[in-house]
Amino acid sequence: MKLITAVIKPFRLDDVRNALSEVGVQGMTVTEVKGFGRQKGHTELYRGAEYVVDFLPKVKVEVALTDDLVDRAVETIIEAAKTGKVGDGKIFVTELGQVHRIRTGETGDEAL
Amino acid sequence: MNALLKRLILPIIFLTWPAIGWSQTIDTGDTAWILTSTALVLFMTLPGLALFYAGLVGSRNVLSVVMQCFSIACLVSVIWVVCGYSLSFGGGNAYVGDFSIAWLSGVEADSVSGTIPESVFVMFQLTFAIITPALFVGAFAERMRFSALLLFTAAWVLVVYFPIVHWVWAEGGWLFEMGFRDFAGGAVVHVTAGVAALIAAIMMGNRKGFPNSGAPHNLPMTVTGACMLWVGWFGFNAGSALGSNGGAGMAMLVTHISAAVASLSWMTCEWVKYGKPSVLGIVTGMVAGLATITPASGFVGPIGGLFIGLSAGVGCFIATQFIKQKLKIDDSLDVFPVHGVGGMIGLLLLAVFSAERFDGLGLDGTILDQLGIQITGLLATIVWTAVASFVLLKVVNAISPLRVSSDEETEGLDLVLHEEKGYNL
Numbered sequence: 128m129k130l131i132t133a134v135i136k137p138f139r140l141d142d143v144r145n146a147l148s149e150v151g152v153q154g155m156t157v158t159e160v161k162g163f164g165r166q167k168g169h170t171e172l173y174r175g176a177e178y179v180v181d182f183l184p185k186v187k188v189e190v191a192l193t194d195d196l197v198d199r200a201v202e203t204i205i206e207a208a209k210t211g212k213v214g215d216g217k218i219f220v221t222e223l224g225q226v227h228r229i230r231t232g233e234t235g236d237e238a239l
Numbered sequence: 240m241n242a243l244l245k246r247l248i249l250p251i252i253f254l255t256w257p258a259i260g261w262s263q264t265i266d267t268g269d270t271a272w273i274l275t276s277t278a279l280v281l282f283m284t285l286p287g288l289a290l291f292y293a294g295l296v297g298s299r300n301v302l303s304v305v306m307q308c309f310s311i312a313c314l315v316s317v318i319w320v321v322c323g324y325s326l327s328f329g330g331g332n333a334y335v336g337d338f339s340i341a342w343l344s345g346v347e348a349d350s351v352s353g354t355i356p357e358s359v360f361v362m363f364q365l366t367f368a369i370i371t372p373a374l375f376v377g378a379f380a381e382r383m384r385f386s387a388l389l390l391f392t393a394a395w396v397l398v399v400y401f402p403i404v405h406w407v408w409a410e411g412g413w414l415f416e417m418g419f420r421d422f423a424g425g426a427v428v429h430v431t432a433g434v435a436a437l438i439a440a441i442m443m444g445n446r447k448g449f450p451n452s453g454a455p456h457n458l459p460m461t462v463t464g465a466c467m468l469w470v471g472w473f474g475f476n477a478g479s480a481l482g483s484n485g486g487a488g489m490a491m492l493v494t495h496i497s498a499a500v501a502s503l504s505w506m507t508c509e510w511v512k513y514g515k516p517s518v519l520g521i522v523t524g525m526v527a528g529l530a531t532i533t534p535a536s537g538f539v540g541p542i543g544g545l546f547i548g549l550s551a552g553v554g555c556f557i558a559t560q561f562i563k564q565k566l567k568i569d570d571s572l573d574v575f576p577v578h579g580v581g582g583m584i585g586l587l588l589l590a591v592f593s594a595e596r597f598d599g600l601g602l603d604g605t606i607l608d609q610l611g612i613q614i615t616g617l618l619a620t621i622v623w624t625a626v627a628s629f630v631l632l633k634v635v636n637a638i639s640p641l642r643v644s645s646d647e648e649t650e651g652l653d654l655v656l657h658e659e660k661g662y663n664l
Binding site: 171176177 | 450451453454455509512513515517519520523556559560563564573
């Protein structure tokens with residue numbers, strides 16, 4: 128079992144969600160986050176006064192998957208979230224120790 | 240019989256003659272328009288100015304500026320009744336009124352002022368007394384303590400606003416008698432508020448992190464408030480004709496023209512200098528255009544409106560950049576460069592555009608004569624406002640510190656001073 132954590136551009140979220148559904152992903156957790164990478168921040172100008180915005184809004188998508196689905200899911204996310212410009216985001220894949228479904232008490236792959 | 244008639248009737252005619260000759264009658268049309276204008280001018284402060292400012296501060300200070308505008312409206316109303324109206328328009332000397340009509344004594348339902356009921360005049364003028372201190376709230380937004388603000392406001396209207404109203408608008412006031420022209424409050428409202436704002440901003444110091452100390456949190460709110468100001472300003476300027484007539488009509492027309500031209504000219508300046516036209520820029524230009532035409536609105540024609548609007552957009556834009564970027568003064572919401580500088584430009588240009596050759600409604604002397612009077616009045620207003628505001632802020636600071644602590648500033652005034660949050664999302 129793996130956890131895919133993808134930090135993407137907010138306006139790509141709908142495409143990523145739809146594409147993941149198509150490859151059989153049945154659930155995800157989405158959080159609005161802020162951060163910076165190579166894109167850095169940006170500046171805003173109000174009446175000529177410049178404000179530097181260090182952290183840009185991104186969306187963090189977390190998906191827990193069985194091992195066999197991971198490669199396809201990662202490819203799907205890359206395909207759907209890519210604009211080719213700096214700031215498209217990153218994908219982290221980590222091992223999952225345990226998974227429990229609260230309602231039934233199922234564990235492991237069963238719970239995914 | 241004849242003799243008796245003569246004895247009885249002639250004295251009656253004689254006695255009543257002056258009364259007939261001077262009789263002041265109420266004009267219902269004038270009264271209706273000033274009642275309407277009064278509502279429009281109050282609407283400029285609440286909620287117009289309150290929203291305009293609220294959108295420009297950070298989300299953790301949104302309530303504090305609304306609270307300041309609201310409480311100033313209430314506080315000044317009470318002071319106006321107690322002695323403000325009397326100090327402004329009661330006899331007195333050339334510099335300040337007296338207490339002869341304190342507590343509005345003698346203002347009855349049938350008292351007349353010009354062609355409108357005196358009660359309407361009192362109320363109309365009250366709305367001006369409200370918006371003036373509400374304007375300078377923008378200078379020290381996000382850092383002033385509420386109790387200090389109330390103290391300063393009360394002292395300021397007593398020492399600065401009421402006397403200057405008396406100078407300019409009351410019969411017997413020294414600038415009034417000199418022929419100083421300030422139709423709807425370029426000096427009385429905008430220069431006083433602007434200069435007080437600048438002094439307060441310098442004395443209280445910049446916000447933490449200035450110049451990167453917080454972008455506007457809700458520009459649509461600011462635009463909403465600005466649009467209310469535009470509409471309300473028709474009451475402010477056209478209402479200052481104190482009648483429902485051609486003068487009021489022309490004042491409304493030139494007010495609108497100036498606002499539109501100033502919006503476009505600010506937008507253009509910004510577009511040229513920074514590469515993008517901004518929403519905040521176009522609405523700030525509008526406010527500058529309105530403030531600038533204010534003193535001139537009853538004296539100039541459409542051509543004057545166009546030129547004054549253009550000067551407002553360009554002049555106030557340059558002033559704003561200069562105060563923030565060159566002088567590094569955190570007049571947080573640009574009260575001085577927009578209102579103060581706007582009022583000054585309008586007071587000077589009206590001497591030119593009042594002339595009949597520029598489509599204006601005429602001058603008593605030459606343009607240069609009038610310009611001399613305008614400069615005198617303007618300088619007197621600036622000096623008195625600056626000195627008095629400085630002293631009052633020092634005194635208030637000794638009684639109740641003007642500024643919140645650094646930690647409180649970080650936490651936000653809404654929670655620290657009012658124990659509330661603007662948004663629970």
